[in-house]
Amino acid sequence: MEARAEDHPTRQRRKEARPQELLDAALELFVEKGFAATRAEEVAQRAGVSKGTLYLYYPSKEELFKAVVRQNLGSLIAEGKEAVAQSQGSSSDLLVKLMHTWWERVGNTPAAGIHKVILAEVRNFPELAQFYADEIIVPADELFCSAVQRGITRGEFRDLPLHETAQALMAPMIFLALHQHSVGACPVQGCVALDPERMLHTHLDLVLRGLETRPAHTRDTEAKE
Amino acid sequence: MEARAEDHPTRQRRKEARPQELLDAALELFVEKGFAATRAEEVAQRAGVSKGTLYLYYPSKEELFKAVVRQNLGSLIAEGKEAVAQSQGSSSDLLVKLMHTWWERVGNTPAAGIHKVILAEVRNFPELAQFYADEIIVPADELFCSAVQRGITRGEFRDLPLHETAQALMAPMIFLALHQHSVGACPVQGCVALDPERMLHTHLDLVLRGLETRPAHTRDTEAKE
Amino acid sequence: MEARAEDHPTRQRRKEARPQELLDAALELFVEKGFAATRAEEVAQRAGVSKGTLYLYYPSKEELFKAVVRQNLGSLIAEGKEAVAQSQGSSSDLLVKLMHTWWERVGNTPAAGIHKVILAEVRNFPELAQFYADEIIVPADELFCSAVQRGITRGEFRDLPLHETAQALMAPMIFLALHQHSVGACPVQGCVALDPERMLHTHLDLVLRGLETRPAHTRDTEAKE
Amino acid sequence: MEARAEDHPTRQRRKEARPQELLDAALELFVEKGFAATRAEEVAQRAGVSKGTLYLYYPSKEELFKAVVRQNLGSLIAEGKEAVAQSQGSSSDLLVKLMHTWWERVGNTPAAGIHKVILAEVRNFPELAQFYADEIIVPADELFCSAVQRGITRGEFRDLPLHETAQALMAPMIFLALHQHSVGACPVQGCVALDPERMLHTHLDLVLRGLETRPAHTRDTEAKE
DNA sequence: CATGAATGAGACTTCATTCAT
């Protein structure tokens, strides 16, 4: 009835958008309630279609779930690798940049919730485990390991075990992202609300100082913000 | 007329053991499959009783879940506070001790899995959110904040924001626990298996060095191992 | 765009008919077995649908029961009030008319059985008690009281207490209805079968003569039959 | 610990009383909640014994129910017949006496509730139908028919059909008794509370005047109270 | 006899999925 892209009638345009609308609705609901507690009809409603239509695009709730996971976890890492390859400055600055980017692009968006759902459901969907390992864990590990390795190679960082250091770097961020879609989304009394920016800043402050070979310099991890 | 655990007749002895048997079975299954996907009858079976018996001890699946949470997470913090109060050595050693203790007593036991379940289900159980905040998040935060504060007060640690530092200290451990009951429990190919002990060691190495005012000394966080 | 009962496609026509079909089936079964002993699936079967379909129309067995009550007992009284308002003849004739009408419209139909069910179950359904009082007891009382009052005012009836007289008038009819859906529906040997018409006739004969100020005249309460 | 009959210890004495205590408890509960909604354990509790004990005395809830019915409905009529046989006064006085007696002995006691339960459940317990007919309906009918017949024979009453007249006489009383264990036991707003004594009085006033051949004399049906 | 822990059939209800329209 209004804006129509390339003279398609509204319904036509929406038809093409359906799969994405369904995936978006499903993501929201799976994150909010979990897989089992999300009803297929609710997903359809939120996407503005009927129950039957959902099954026109996805043969089962399970497949819908997998599609949501695949869509939201695919290729978020590639860009990061590019950043490592092109980086010119200090390795600390590189890590700061990587982590801020991840936070802006994933941690601080609704998509972060997908990590919560995966965490909760992988064991019920064995196929997803391999997918998650291949698409997320391994690339993310490689990315951070390469950045740490760069620092070590250039003599900026101490010679620490790579994988464990990478984990130690990422864990607080991922944990924060999980938390925000879990207890952080509940109205609880008297609980210290986490401030993501401050946490990220403190974490980097702590951990980079721990990494660096040259003791303490004044850092400003939030210079650009 | 009271405690005679040994000479009780069978029926009676079982009755006293039932709640624990049920809680154990429920913990296993909730961690493995999540709350919603765990069937009450399955819990009963694993505990070696019938469906009806479960309901003799817990009035609903939800109450069973809460009981599991309370049993596994209630009051593991108290001891930590004691440790802080009685500590005599350096604050770094205190943190090392706290974190190793947590790992031994929680992280490395089946109870760690309950954190995964809570993370996943808390939004469907508003009461649990408050319980979790009151019983776990706040006390744990207080515990670690007090240890960090001790270090700052004694001039051992830099003057960093308390809550954020506490988060940064705990997050990798909890993340590790979550991981081990999630993807870590699935048979995936080509994925770096995390070695908890090494991770913990590296994390402490990094973060304590980041915390301390006196730059880098050789630490041995794993003295006892 | 609206009422086209004839040319609707099958699905749609059924959908409109379902509630009534379910209510009819439910009435039969509730009257036959009582509320608690009637299984939801049985109702569905008798209505020719599956268990799930019942719950598409009524959210619980209890709500189905209430719907049955409301459908069968709601607003059968209004017409009676009209009859009182418009009556021109003697008050005795008015009472005769009221009672015959009730018998034809309620007592002699399956709906009469609902009184049995209410009688039996009302203490388990506190909300129903109020509904039954508001919708049935009070209006029926008012109706009969107004008819008796008319007779007294016009000097046709003795000056008897209104409510008690109304009760005395209605009780045998309702009792008869209860009986017919209870023992009266069982195959018993040697039990006097009640003939509703004769009972009604005799009851009116007795009670009207008792009511009237002018002693005994020959009455014909069954003129039309 | 106190009054002991014939030097039996308390437990012994109670043992003998058990069946009666169970029947009493069962009667109360069946009347209050109906057969299906009454739990066996509740009956046992109210009788002060354990669930298992109930089954020592009655092999099933169904048999318990039948026993309750049989116990409470057996031979309440015999005395009435005696009264008819020995009566010397007017037949109206006889009817007044019969009905007051029934009201005092049955209608106004908890036992009246059994009629409600029977009414509700006979169709689910076919064996009870015959029992009820034999023990209650037929004897009661005979009793009242004989009293009415006496009046007709002695020229006191009009020559009305016996069975129907008997029904018309009893119905309001039984209805009242049923009502008091049903809606009458619920806390409803704005509903005319029935006063049994006034109702009984009015009913008799109406119906005896309707019965009698000699028109209206001043009656005092409550002389003795 | 008495107990009450245990059982498991069975009832209510939900919801993923199908399919006639």
Add this chain to the structure above:
DNA sequence: TATGAATGAAGTCTCATTCAT
């Protein structure tokens, strides 16, 4: 394609009944 009425498998929970103590 899109719909939403219909289905029925499956899950939670209850409670009559049993039986070891």
